Amino acid sequence: MPILLLAPFVVLFAVFFIFPVLYALYLSLFVSHGGQNIFVGLQNYVQVFQDTAYWSGLLRVILYGVIQVTIMLIVALVLALLLDSDYVKGKAMFRLIYFLPYAVPGVIAAIMWGFLYAPQLDPLMSLFSAKHPLNLLAQGHVLAGIINMATWEWAGYNMTIYFASLTSIPVELYEAARLDGCSEVQTAIHVKVPMIRQTIILTVVLSIIGSLQLFNEPFVLASLTTISASYTPNMYIYNTAFSYGNFNYSAAMSVVLAVITFVASLFFLYMTSEPAPSNKKKVNRAEHPNMNGVPGEVR
Amino acid sequence: MKSSARLALVSGLTLASMSFSQVVAHAATIPQPQYPSYSKNVTITWWTWTANPNNVIKAFNQVYPNIHVVPQDIGSGSKEYTKLATVLKSGSGAPDVAQIEYQMLPKFISSGGLQDISKYVNFTQSYFPSWTWNQVSQNGKVYAVPEDIGQMALFYRTDVFKKYGITVPTTWQQFADDANKLHTANPNMYFSYLPINDPGEITGLLWQGGAKLFQQTGPNSWNITINSPQAKKVMNFWGSLIKKGDVQAVSDYTPAWETALAKGEYAATPGASWSPAYVISPYVKPGTNNWNASDIPQWQQNGTFVDGDWGGATNAVTTQSKHPQAAALFAAFINTASSTVSLSGTPYTAGGRGLYPADKYASQLPQLNSAQSDLAGQNPQSVYSKGAASVNTSFQWSPWTDYVYNQMTVEFANAASGKETWDQALDNIQKNTVAFAKTEGYQVVDGSAASSSASSATGQAASSSSHVGEIVAIVVIVLIVGGALVIWRRRRTS
Secondary structure, eight states: OGGGGGHHHHHHHIIIIIHHHHHHHHHTTEEEETTEEEEOTTHHHHHHHHOHHHHHHHHHHHHHHHHHHHHHHHHHHHHHHHHHSSSOSOHHHHHHHHHHHHHSOHHHHHHHHHHHHOTTTOHHHHHHOSSSOOOTTSTTTHHHHHHHHHHHHHHHHHHHHHHHHHHTSOHHHHHHHHHTTOOHHHHIIIIIHHHTHHHHHHHHHHHHHHHHTOOHHHHHHTTTSOOOTTSSHHHHHHHHHHTSOOHHHHHHHHHHHHHHHHHHHHHHHHHHSOSSOOHHHHHHHHHOGGGTSOOSOOO | OHHHHHHHHHHTTOTTTOOOSOOOTTTOOOOOOOOOOOOSOEEEEEEOOSSOHHHHHHHHHHHOTTEEEEEEOOOSTHHHHHHHHHHHHHTSOOOSEEEEEGGGHHHHHHTTOBOOOHHHHGGGGGGSOHHHHHHHEETTEEOEEEOBOOBEEEEEEHHHHHHTTOOOOSBHHHHHHHHHHHHHHOTTOBSEEEETTOHHHHHHHHHHTTOOOEEEOSSSEEEEOTTOHHHHHHHHHHHHHHHHTSEEEEOTTSHHHHHHHHHTOBSEEEEETTHIIIIITTTOOTTSOOEEEEOOOBSSSSSOOOBOBOOOEEEEEBTTOSOHHHHHHHHHHHHHSHHHHHHHHSOGGGTSOOOOBSSGGGGGSTTTSSOBGGGTTBOOHHHHHHHHHHBOTTOOOOTTHHHHHHHHHHHHHHHHTTSSOHHHHHHHHHHHHHHHHHHTTOEEEEOSOHHHHHHHHHHHHHHHHHHHHHHHHHHHHHHHHHHHHHHHHHHHHO
């Protein structure tokens, strides 16, 4: 029975992945009144679509994603290209330094930045202006503060992925480029970046998912600021379930968020896939084993 | 919820600053009831985030050696409530006795998580101020025993008041005049602050101002009156002081606020009986540490003295308890017996729990009725006793405290930054809470005044339809852009 060999995967997959999803779907069709579950069909979903707090939270993370992912990936790419060039000495040290923020747990990082943002405490913030220091914890600016935190934490991580991808580009290509008279900058733009295109797409997709699921940073900052309980969709889902005790509505919101994330990722993949499936793509895949081996927790 | 979370947070920081002039844990005796006997051998669990639970259990076991109590610290405030709500929903894993703050009781009562323990604990009723007993009861049933309270008082810096010739305000009008006087004399100082992220304190001020936010009219039905004239009076009072700059709108328990307190930028603040130990002394420095307590200012010059409450918790018995009588006796004993109430009133640095006990007779304890080092040697007992006896008895909490608190934080932040008026902020909280309570399956009466409810209803319709319009517009744009990209791609590939 060769099918039995699938069991270790299928069982775990069913118990820890399929079942929770189905259970969330099931929960989302009920309303709980005084300890009793009443079947209400799609009423929770109708409510989600009318819930302005949910959608404004979603728009907020989309705005966050567009700005943060762009900044973070450009920074990561530039750092990776610099480390891959001949200009830089002490590459191993820099690689480690850039990667270090990722080793700090997200919650700890958020607490740390929360303190750094306090205008009275941070020397850099107070440098801007002695009288009216920039307050990144104030209502209008806190999203910028979160963008900064996430970029700090995840740029080095993405840089490491890019750098690994860059090191697997065949040296012959560089030699050919040099023979054709390419400068270092031209090599970077015309050879290196196209060669790691697939890796870049992958990091963008994972970053889109990460943005839509933004939780840690605003959740920690909530105690220092006036961030609302529905600041991001994930925070809203968490608070609805665990503060307000409404697991059914929370499940409906999770399902809607999952569908939106899925569609957005799929759409991006569709938009960026190669015009026609060709051998080149397959070769690329084979040459970049890291693309399949990236851990799940990536922005 | 928030206040207790920070009780635990700061508990580690206050070691040095919190020493009472004389600590004699078991010396004093105060009146206590006759306790019924209990002969069965049982083990119960107790969720609490207060300090030194084992000392309390030891004292309890001297009277009830058969009841074995296992304390568990699940985290303070919201951390414990999250866990408690989860285990109550899942059907197992709940403790016998849980520490729950007053504002969270209705939520756990209406979700069916707490037992009626009136037949076990009614003999202790006369030991508590009636307002605390009202808060642990619903429809003639009793669900918890009051543990500690946070009757409000005004705390002020004696040196600043002396330097600028300010008399301690007894009415809010005087408070406003003093605020203006101080800020004019020294523009770098604020008379006080309003923590817009701390709905617990603001609700205490509303409570003291005579506002009733919720009235239960049936097991599942509530009357909601958050935007009452009394509430608007209180918020507009603070709003005008903030606008003038005499009082600062802040987020408390943030580094910014702690720094301002340490530097001595504030001359006074309304607070609770636990404030000197948990709000003031952890942050002030030599030179800014001379605070005294005084009666909370009044809205009416010659009326009856009224106070509000900010914080405090209860011990409730969950529906999962298999030994409700033992659990209820434990909850009753530790909050009324002379030995355990003494421990409650003893600082945790001295092996106690560092609370202001709800027990009426606690004011006789030498630990509480003496000069306090964190109040520059003042004995605040007359202020606290008067406050505890004058808390407005008819104030009720709702089952949606989390939601209401979140709404308050958001709307008060908007009002403080001038995006809306304080009236609008309260109207929005009212409107949103009514809508939220309805979706949670409660029968709700929107108790706003007739004229304002009509206007807010139309306002709500207008604002929600405009929001729906925005969302539809965004969806349409997304679809058009997406479609255009797909068409463009197809043309490129073909």
